Amino acid sequence: MGKSGAISKEMKRNIRALETETQFSDLKLRVEAISARQDTFKSRIESHQSTLILVATASRQILQSVANTTKKVNELQEWRQNKTVKDGENCEEDIDECAIYEGTHAGCQNNATCENHDTGFRCICDWGYKVSDDKLNPTCVDVDECLDNPCHPGVDCINLPGKFQCTGCPKGYHGNGQICADIDECAAEIYPCSTIPHVPCFNTIGSFHCGDCPAGYHGDGRSCTKRSACDGAPCHPTATCVDDQTSLNPGGYTCLCPAGCGAHFAESVGNLTFPDNGEMPPEQQCDFVISTGEENSVRLYRESSSKCGFNGQS
Incomplete structure (x- = not known):
């Protein structure tokens, strides 16, 4: 019993030592984890501190800039007040700033009218100008109409x-x-469309247009030309076509042959009379004439003549 009891105590001591060592290892791991977290938190804190320092620096710069601007504004207002307040021991005499600033950059510009009053002056801009948005030195600037x-x-x-x-x-x-x-072109002093024959005129916005030429005429309405019975050259190439409503031709025209040439239908040239041959078309009704000089003894030849347009036909 004594020996086994001694062994049992030794085992207990070993077990307790092992448990202590395990607990120590767990505690060490926990401490290391906490240390790592502290390092992370420290890094984050340092990063935030840098950002806060930058923000604080920028804020100080902005505040300093605002302070400087405010100081300048106050100085300028004080300067203007000292220049515009009433003069004299009791400030009973008003200073005419319009006279003081006339011709300088501090006065009114661009032919503006300067109006003096007790607390300063103001610029009354001419037509086409307006007061600038510069509150420190208001003047008149051009308006872009x-x-x-x-x-x-x-x-x-x-x-x-x-x-x-x-x-x-x-x-x-x-x-x-x-x-x-x-502009009503149709009512203008010079009528833009044809008057003989009359063609109606129609006014439009910014322009006009003429109507059509009447029947028997052709053109664009501004000018109309009477259609001719000679349109299409109905006569012989060497003949002259003349509008003639009394002509025997149903088209209302007459073909005039050149001198030395005659027409086949009944027509006299000097003492020569040509036979009536009205069936021949007008474009063939001019022949070259040869006269024997003897009365009533006329012979008609169709001989070569460039003037009459024939080529050797007899």
């Missing part, structure tokens, strides 16, 4: 110092470019 499209549609706007200019009205309109009205 073309931004409002003051001209007639289709007319270009040109901005000029203190004014603007519209280019000419489009074709078919009249006016100053800002206001353009349609």
Whole structure:
């Protein structure tokens, strides 16, 4: 019993030592994990600290800039007040800033009218100018009227110092470019369409158009030409065609042969009378004439003659 009891105690001591060592190992791992987390938190904190430092620095710079600007504004206002307050021991005399600033960059510009008053002065801008948005040194600047499209549609706007200019009205309109009205060409002093024969005129926006030429005429309506019975050259190539409503030809024309040539239908040339041959078409009714000089003894030959247009036919 004594020996076994000693062994049992030794085992217990070993078990307790093993448990202690295991616990120590677990504790060590936990401590290492906590240490790693601390390092992570420290890194994050340092990163946030850097960001906060940058933000703080920027904020200080912005605040300093605002302070500097405010200081300058206050100094300028104080300067202007010292220049514009009333003079005298009791400040009973008003200072005329318009006279002091006239001709300088601190005064009114672009022919503006300066108006003095007790607390300072103000600029009354001329037409075509406006007071600038600069609160520290308000003056008169040019207005770009073309931004409002003051001209007639289709007319270009040109901005000029203190004014603007519209280019000419489009074709078919009249006016100053800002206001353009349609021209009634049909009512113009010079009628644009044919008057003889009369062709109606139709006014349109910015233009006009003429009606068609009446029957018996051809053209574009602005001018009309009477159709001729000679259109299409109905006569012999060497003959002259003349409109003639009294002509025996049903087309209302007469073919005149050149001198030395005669027509087949009954016609006298000097003492020569040619036989009536009305069946021959007009384009063949001119022949070269040879006269024997003897009365009533005339022979007609169709001989070569470039003047009459024949080539050796007899």
